[in-house]
Amino acid sequence: MNPLRCLQERSTADIREPGGGLAHVLSPCSLSLLGPPPFVYSVPVFFSLCVCLSVARTTFPSMPSKLCREAGCSAFPLPFSPLSFVKPTAWAGGGDRHRQNTPPLPTSFSFQSLKFWELSSKKTEREPKKEKEKSKEIQFDSRLPAMEDQKEALRKIITTLAVKNEEIQNFIYLLKQMLQNVEANSDRVQKDLEGEFQSLYSLLDELKEGMIMKIKQDRASRTYELQNQLAACAKALESSEDLLETANQTLQGAENHDFNQAAKQIKDSVTMAPAFRLSLKAKVSDNMSHLMVDFAQERRILQSLKFLPVPSAPEIDLAESLVADNCVTLVWKMPEEDSKIDHYVLEYRKTNFEGPPRVKEDQPWMVIEGIKETEYTLSGLKFDWKYMNFRVKACNKAVAGEFSEPVTLETRAFMFRLDSSTSHQNLKVEDLSVEWDAMGGKVQDIKAREKDGKGRTASPVNSPARSLQSPKRMPTGRGGRDRFTAESYTVLGDTLIDAGEHYWEVRYDRDSKAFAVGVAYRSLGKFDQLGKTPSSWCLHLNNWLQVSFTAKHNNKAKLLDVVVPDVIGVYCNFHEGFLSFYNAKTKQLLHTFRARFTQPVLPAFMVWCGSFHVYSGLQVPSAVKCLQKRNSATSSSTASLS
Missing domain, CATH: 2.60.120.920 (SPRY domain)
Structure with missing residues (x-):
């Protein structure tokens, strides 16, 4: 029977029972089985042994001291402690680290000493855990800046994505709006085109009707003249035939005594006859070629009809422009001839900066529209700024072109206020x-x-x-x-x-x-x-x-x-x-x-x-x-x- 296993299996209640088997278990022969001091026991077994011996000593005061001494209980003066039998490597973990961190074992195995040693051991065991936790905290603290950087980078990514999404949504809305504008604008320009062609058709119809009317009037006039002349000729012919018949009859009755008088009458009638006073030339011609038309040129023009081009940007002529008497005369020209230009738009503003106009100025652009010529004079100006910027754009019926390159003219004058x-x-x-x-x-x-x-x-x-x-x-x-x-x-x-x-x-x-x-x-x-x-x-x-x-x-x-x-x-x-x-x-x-x-x-x-x-x-x-x-x-x- 192994006394250590028996000692572990026996409970404290068994030990406290009168006449219990403690004496049997802790007999000298049983304790002698523990072997010499170098024998190595496991820490839990040895602690159990020490606790049992202390309880037995308290419960059975009459226990032989020899037994206790043989068992190594420190409640009695011993030359050595039974715990010294345990090698340092027998403790949890062993080695120098455990010797440095483990409190010394008590030399007296009372409950108080064991309790104090147990608390010290737990405290000693907790210290490495705290150190580990502290090292983990330090390691976690060292990871905090990197984590914050990652969070900040992630926030920036989120912001960038949100902004990009908003831009895409705005662009989608813009595209949809542009699609609607394309539909509306295409309908508008189609209606305008149909209106222009309809006006062209109407004009051609009017021209056609006018020309047809002129042809009809000319035909009626000629017909009237010719019919009148024809009627006059027919009447003269009839009169001439009657006169001819009368002359023939008179000639046949030449033996009559009144022949001379009849011949004289016929002669006078012939002299006054319409046939001899009638012009045998037509008053009007039957030629209608003067009413012929040739629309070849107009046809070519119609065939060359195109959509209105965007006018080019005018060029301001500084050499011809003039600043005097608080007036500015601006002259410009087109880079190439454009007959489709309807009017020009002039814009100007005041500034105190020489050179090309800046994008942002304190003064707004002033607009003058409906200029028909390629020059314009601004009069009655107050030169309370040192310079003025000018720009011009050309417009046709449909669209306006780009502005000309802005120019800056000096408008220096004496500007003061009352103090x-x-x-x-x-x-x-x-x-x-x-x-x-x-x-x-x-x-x-x-x-x-x-x-x-x-x-x-x-x-x-x-x-x-x-x-x-x-x-x-x-x-x-x-x-x-x-x-x-x-x-x-x-x-x-x-x-x-x-x-x-x-x-x-x-x-x-x-x-x-x-x-x-x-x-x-x-x-x-x-x-x-x-x-x-x-x-x-x-x-x-x-x-x-x-x-x-x-x-x-x-x-x-x-x-x-x-x-x-x-x-x-x-x-x-x-x-x-x-x-x-x-x-x-x-x-x-x-x-x-x-x-x-x-x-x-x-x-x-x-x-x-x-x-x-x-x-x-x-x-x-x-x-x-x-x-x-x-x-x-x-x-x-x-x-x-x-």
């Missing part, structure tokens, strides 16, 4: 219009704008009509409510004049009590009135008390004996020192200042109890240029104003 920050507080400035307000128009306007949340009057630099700021445009400074005060009801332009030729016009209210227009240095004092200091030149109109129209400079005035115009044109040539005033409508010269400008000047205006409006963005008129050249040597005397 509201320099105006008198009694002047209300709105864009290019000014109105005098006794209640303080500027102050009221500023308060109204602040109330509306708009703040102070916007600077013309930020005007949407001028996307590029002029380097000569003055920066907006302080509010300038005290820029001009007292009786200096003045407002200045916002753009300096320091070179070249410039022209602008102003229309004033006839009921204004006082009005002045001219130029001034920027250093004009806030109390200074136009024309009363060396830094300003102007024409001054006084409608208060007495009417006077004078040229003023440096507090000197010259009375002008001319009709005061409704609109005054101002011409300034900075380098040559000319400041001329014209009747804007008739281009009559009103006065010319000859000065030497020592610093840049600004357009200057004054109004009292009235209003005016300024027109800028104007080119120097050709008439003004001619007059300036003619009068450059003999300008109006300014000696009294110097």
Whole structure:
């Protein structure tokens, strides 16, 4: 009998039974069967043995200690532990790893020591598992970035596929719409074709009926003439036959005494007979060849009928095109003759960029349709941008051709606005219009704008009509409510004049009590009135008390004996020192200042109890240029104003 197997099979209850077989099982002879200490037991068997011995020791205190010592129970002092019999390789896994990770076995086999060793063993066994789990977590964490990349790549693929599917769906919808359009358009052009042929048939029928009618009329006329002539001939023939018979009868009765008288009567009758007064030539011809037709040429034309071709793109002739007097004359031509062209379409827009037109511009294309000739003139333009783009396309009855290559023409002109920050507080400035307000128009306007949340009057630099700021445009400074005060009801332009030729016009209210227009240095004092200091030149109109129209400079005035115009044109040539005033409508010269400008000047205006409006963005008129050249040597005397 194997005591170890018996010990494993016997339960704790059997051991606790009085007089149980424990003594038999654990007899010295049985324990001696365990063999010497080097004997190797399996760990479960040895643990079972130790537990049984401990239980037996507790249950049977009278158990011989020798038995326990022989069995190796550590409850008694032993020189060695029975567990030392077990080799290290006998533990689960064995080897150095197990020796390092396994807690030392207890030297006392009490329940507490065994319990503590069991918990330690479980903890030791869990640590490798935790390390494995931790290594797995680390490995999983290392896989996270790659997984996220895969997810992101998959999301991109999904997005791309969704976009592509949407594009395909849109394209399918477009194709279906195009199929419907093909059906509708083919029906429309077929109806148009049938209508054109029907109109052609109708025209041919009308022509045929007209020609047949003309043939019938000609036949009727000829028939009538011939029938009349035939009737006259028949009547003459009958009369001639009667006369012949009478003459024969008279000749046969020549022996009668009245023969002479009868012969004389016959002779007179023959002389007056219709047969001798009748023309034996037909009045009309029986030839109808003049009513013959030959439609060979028309037939060839009909045979050459085709669908209308798309017109070619016109070519703009820059050499023949002209920009002058705020007008643009554009000339173009077709690359080849096309008699089917019905009209042309011209498009233009303003820009501040030189060279080929850009795809995106702030200004839209303006369209002019129904042009019958190959040139067109745009007049009355305001050149508030530096350039203009132009393009033309030809159209026949059915379709329009491609646009010509766009061209860019320079439309340089003097463009400025009124600087509201320099105006008198009694002047209300709105864009290019000014109105005098006794209640303080500027102050009221500023308060109204602040109330509306708009703040102070916007600077013309930020005007949407001028996307590029002029380097000569003055920066907006302080509010300038005290820029001009007292009786200096003045407002200045916002753009300096320091070179070249410039022209602008102003229309004033006839009921204004006082009005002045001219130029001034920027250093004009806030109390200074136009024309009363060396830094300003102007024409001054006084409608208060007495009417006077004078040229003023440096507090000197010259009375002008001319009709005061409704609109005054101002011409300034900075380098040559000319400041001329014209009747804007008739281009009559009103006065010319000859000065030497020592610093840049600004357009200057004054109004009292009235209003005016300024027109800028104007080119120097050709008439003004001619007059300036003619009068450059003999300008109006300014000696009294110097």
